[in-house]
Amino acid sequence: MKQxxxxxxxxxxxxxxxxxxxxxxxxxxxxxxxVYSGRHYDLEEAFANYADExxxxxxxxxxxxxxxxxxLDAEGESTLADVFMTVDAANLELAASxxxxxxxxxxxxxxxxxxxxxxxxxxxxxxxxxxxIMYHPDRVxxxxxxxxxxxxxxxxxxxxxxRNSNNVYTQSLVASLxxxxxxxxxxxxxxxxxxxxxxxxxxxxxxxxxxxxGGCDVGITNHYYLARLLEDDPEFPVLPFWANQDGxxxxxxxxxxxxxxxxxxxxxxxxxIRWLATEGQEEFVYGNHEYPxxxxxxxxxxIAGWGDFKEDPLNAQQFASLNAEAIRLMSExxxx
Amino acid sequence: xxxxxxxxWSTITLAAVLAVLAPIALVGLGAISPSGDAWGQLxxxxxxxxxxxxxxxxxxxxxxxxxxxxxxxWLVTAYDFPGRRVFTWALMLPLAMPAxxxxxxxxxxxxxxxxxxxxxxxxxxxxxxFPDVSSIGGAALVMTFTLYPxxxxxARSAFREQTPAxxxxxxxxxDSRFVALRRVVLPMARPxxxxxxALVIMETLTDFATVQYFNVxxxxxxVYQVWRGMFDRETAVELAALVLLIAILVLGLERxxxxxxxxFQRGAPREIERVTLRGRRSALAIGxxxxxLAFAIVLPIAQLLVWMFTSTGTVxxxxxxxEYLSNSLGLAVxxxxxxxxxxxxxxxxxxxxxxxxxxxxxxxxTAGYAVPGxxxxxxxxxxxxxxxxxxxxxxTGLVLLSLTGLVYAYVVRFMALAYGAVDASLEKITPATVDxxxxxxxxxxxxxxxxxxxxxxxxxxxxxxxxTIDVLKELPIVLLIRPFGFTTASIWVWELASxxxxxxxxxxxLLIVVAAMIPIVIYLRRERRDSVILSDPPLVGAGARR
Numbered sequence: 044m045k046q047x048x049x050x051x052x053x054x055x056x057x058x059x060x061x062x063x064x065x066x067x068x069x070x071x072x073x074x075x076x077x078v079y080s081g082r083h084y085d086l087e088e089a090f091a092n093y094a095d096e097x098x099x100x101x102x103x104x105x106x107x108x109x110x111x112x113x114x115l116d117a118e119g120e121s122t123l124a125d126v127f128m129t130v131d132a133a134n135l136e137l138a139a140s141x142x143x144x145x146x147x148x149x150x151x152x153x154x155x156x157x158x159x160x161x162x163x164x165x166x167x168x169x170x171x172x173x174x175x176i177m178y179h180p181d182r183v184x185x186x187x188x189x190x191x192x193x194x195x196x197x198x199x200x201x202x203x204x205x206r207n208s209n210n211v212y213t214q215s216l217v218a219s220l221x222x223x224x225x226x227x228x229x230x231x232x233x234x235x236x237x238x239x240x241x242x243x244x245x246x247x248x249x250x251x252x253x254x255x256x257g258g259c260d261v262g263i264t265n266h267y268y269l270a271r272l273l274e275d276d277p278e279f280p281v282l283p284f285w286a287n288q289d290g291x292x293x294x295x296x297x298x299x300x301x302x303x304x305x306x307x308x309x310x311x312x313x314x315x316i317r318w319l320a321t322e323g324q325e326e327f328v329y330g331n332h333e334y335p336x337x338x339x340x341x342x343x344x345x346i347a348g349w350g351d352f353k354e355d356p357l358n359a360q361q362f363a364s365l366n367a368e369a370i371r372l373m374s375e376x377x378x379x
Numbered sequence: 380x381x382x383x384x385x386x387x388w389s390t391i392t393l394a395a396v397l398a399v400l401a402p403i404a405l406v407g408l409g410a411i412s413p414s415g416d417a418w419g420q421l422x423x424x425x426x427x428x429x430x431x432x433x434x435x436x437x438x439x440x441x442x443x444x445x446x447x448x449x450x451x452x453w454l455v456t457a458y459d460f461p462g463r464r465v466f467t468w469a470l471m472l473p474l475a476m477p478a479x480x481x482x483x484x485x486x487x488x489x490x491x492x493x494x495x496x497x498x499x500x501x502x503x504x505x506x507x508x509f510p511d512v513s514s515i516g517g518a519a520l521v522m523t524f525t526l527y528p529x530x531x532x533x534a535r536s537a538f539r540e541q542t543p544a545x546x547x548x549x550x551x552x553x554d555s556r557f558v559a560l561r562r563v564v565l566p567m568a569r570p571x572x573x574x575x576x577a578l579v580i581m582e583t584l585t586d587f588a589t590v591q592y593f594n595v596x597x598x599x600x601x602v603y604q605v606w607r608g609m610f611d612r613e614t615a616v617e618l619a620a621l622v623l624l625i626a627i628l629v630l631g632l633e634r635x636x637x638x639x640x641x642x643f644q645r646g647a648p649r650e651i652e653r654v655t656l657r658g659r660r661s662a663l664a665i666g667x668x669x670x671x672l673a674f675a676i677v678l679p680i681a682q683l684l685v686w687m688f689t690s691t692g693t694v695x696x697x698x699x700x701x702e703y704l705s706n707s708l709g710l711a712v713x714x715x716x717x718x719x720x721x722x723x724x725x726x727x728x729x730x731x732x733x734x735x736x737x738x739x740x741x742x743x744x745t746a747g748y749a750v751p752g753x754x755x756x757x758x759x760x761x762x763x764x765x766x767x768x769x770x771x772x773x774x775t776g777l778v779l780l781s782l783t784g785l786v787y788a789y790v791v792r793f794m795a796l797a798y799g800a801v802d803a804s805l806e807k808i809t810p811a812t813v814d815x816x817x818x819x820x821x822x823x824x825x826x827x828x829x830x831x832x833x834x835x836x837x838x839x840x841x842x843x844x845x846x847t848i849d850v851l852k853e854l855p856i857v858l859l860i861r862p863f864g865f866t867t868a869s870i871w872v873w874e875l876a877s878x879x880x881x882x883x884x885x886x887x888x889l890l891i892v893v894a895a896m897i898p899i900v901i902y903l904r905r906e907r908r909d910s911v912i913l914s915d916p917p918l919v920g921a922g923a924r925r
Binding site for chain 2: 077083102103104105106107109110113117118119120121123207208209211214243244245246249252253256257258268366367370371374375379
């Protein structure tokens with residue numbers, strides 16, 4: 044038995060060494076772009092296609108946006124990452140202001156809308172996600188809906204479901220409220236939601252399922268979670284409503300990327316980002332039912348039926364600088 | 380060995396302790412001067428609420444685990460009923476179930492849109508009452524049923540270790556079984572029970588994945604929120620120091636509860652004569668054991684299996700499942716071996732040093748268990764980056780360095796589990812034994828080889844099992860330090876779960892559960908083999924840090 048367990052331990056440590064060798068092997072291959080990515084929706088396939096088309100391999104490491112930024116910072120010059128990719132604008136902007144990114148060639152962002160590109164080309168948005176109002180068509184008439192702010196109206200008492208304050212999407216939405224209304228104005232809005240006994244939930248899918256099951260009438264989620272649920276069940280009884288169309292437009296965040304300051308081969312990194320914004324754009328955004336940043340690519344068929352909308356122009360600097368305020372505000376308002 | 384001082388051993392011990400504390404200290408030093416501004420805002424804002432949630436959760440989970448663990452242990456020790464032998468070992472298995480997995484299954488099944496409430500509504504109408512499961516109560520329930528095995532394992536060892544003489548005397552003097560339990564058995568097991576509860580509380584205190592599902596804002600969640608969301612690493616670390624402080628208070632309380640009493644038992648330990656339960660009572664016993672297992676193991680595994688076979692979503696690259704699993708296991712075993720080696724070095728070394736101060740300082744190696752994972756990870760990352768800067772950009776070297784860093788971080792984080800077990804085993808060596816060896820002319824190194832190492836063996840095995848299980852389930856550290864292309868089963872769960880693809884996460888979640896059961900089963904086989912020697916229940920020391 045003693046020999047046996049020694050044998051097992053040796054075997055397992057050997058396995059670890061073997062997999063380490065595998066990792067090393069992969070790393071010492073030909074030209075490879077290495078990506079730190081906060082995003083992982085079907086990204087593997089897009090990267091595999093890129094490798095097929097260009098002959099450049101892509102290695103990626105998934106993680107949380109903030110953790111990967113922290114890691115990039117801690118690693119400094121010794122980092123192996125060439126590209127930093129996130130699922131929200133705040134962390135991109137923070138990486139840029141912490142000098143963790145380097146400017147890209149103007150050709151990379153050619154044809155993309157100005158507000159989705161950093162002024163000094165430190166990062167670029169690659170797909171758009173809309174955080175909007177969701178409702179149950181049997182219990183809510185869309186004419187009752189208008190803005191995020193209107194959800195403070197007492198008529199929504201006990202009918203709302205929203206996402207918790209720990210979530211970066213909630214934080215960005217509240218940051219945009221602070222930007223538009225100032226701290227006190229935004230506090231009124233969030234306090235108004237709380238006063239309506241809003242049910243706070245820990246993920247967007249739960250919100251949508253609760254609306255479908257009748258636990259809430261209205262919620263706020265990212266649009267692609269609904270698209271995903273509809274893909275599984277075309278009869279799923281929830282519809283999106285584009286918020287604030289008569290005003291500033293609906294709240295939009297981006298998933299984006301930049302070239303790291305210490306990239307081995309910045310040109311290779313730029314090429315991957317350019318590809319994701321052009322030839323690869325369709326595959327990149329369709330996999331997760333997002334909206335393309337490239338004007339020449341149509342929205343995915345799965346969500347094209349939801350129609351056009353006016354969007355609140357993205358201001359990443361505001362997202363980054365107001366995020367901490369947003370957390371403070373939610374705690375002051377008693378929004379968990 | 381008393382009296383004589385050995386500076387070499389002091390140096391070795393202290394060096395090992397420093398190496399283990401270095402990552403935590405590094406991060407901590409960065410935040411040595413409290414940023415008054417941020418603290419003022421935290422104190423005026425969410426901090427009181429966070430403290431309240433944390434304390435409530437600790438009391439609920441600590442109390443719950445104590446009750447469930449102790450009563451189940453007493454049930455399988457003092458009574459006989461059909462299935463008792465199977466339950467005895469099966470009741471340890473929930474240790475293999477990560478709380479974050481049971482948490483999301485629990486919410487999926489019992490929340491408003493889940494099958495249970497939907498069924499209730501369809502029978503009793505829309506307004507049927509159901510407790511709010513997405514609450515501190517729900518979180519406490521889930522954590523109690525994944526963490527009670529710590530108490531159960533230790534309590535069972537303590538009950539088995541006690542000589543039945545005292546219990547039987549109490550019975551003969553006319554105490555009922557219950558009174559004898561309350562007045563004799565439990566007080567004598569108190570130090571061990573306190574140690575078990577302390578482990579449960581440390582795990583609860585540093586968790587920040589499970590509590591977030593239930594939207595419970597503990598101080599550990601606060602660390603995360605301040606760090607990720609407010610981009611304020613300093614304040615985050617100071618909050619982490621607050622977590623450490625709570626842990627120290629809890630351990631102080633544990634000492635208080637344990638008292639200075641030390642129970643030495645005379646006579647050969649043998650098991651208490653079991654009372655055979657019949658009829659309704661036996662059904663109740665089976666129901667209690669079965670109910671706990673149904674909730675903590677059967678329900679989640681059944682739901683995961685249903686998801687696995689019905690889910691239409693993408694699971695990711697299932698062909699690499701074996702690779703992920705072997706990465707997980709290799710990492711866990713390497714960390715367990717590392718932790719046990721350092722634990723033996725420190726526990727034995729501090730004894731050889733002959734210095735009371737070194738002996739006390741040695742206990743500091745356990746600090747990592749009370750620090751949230753990300754804090755340890757950042758400290759290790761900084762060290763790894765220094766080294767890799769010195770090494771140049773050599774990809775092979777960087778990967779090996781990063782894997783070594785991972786193992787290092789786990790040794791730091793889970794040292795308490797290994798050290799506690801080893802230290803408790805060594806505690807059984809009486810000074811008389813050592814003196815006798817010396818008198819007979821044995822050199823110190825021979826004493827260590829022939830007395831301390833063999834004695835440490837049992838504790839080391841138990842410690843290794845606990846570290847292995849915890850590493851298999853661990854997430855924030857591996858997420859932050861791993862090299863490119865290195866994915867484990869827990870990372871796979873996270874990738875899917877963080878995108879709310881719960882049902883797709885079934886496959887990797889099952890992988891973790893099965894993998895974590897392996898060390899438990901190996902340990903149990905060992906225990907059965909050793910069961911002749913009742914005086915040596917290895918896991919008993921896991922929590923006893925003295």
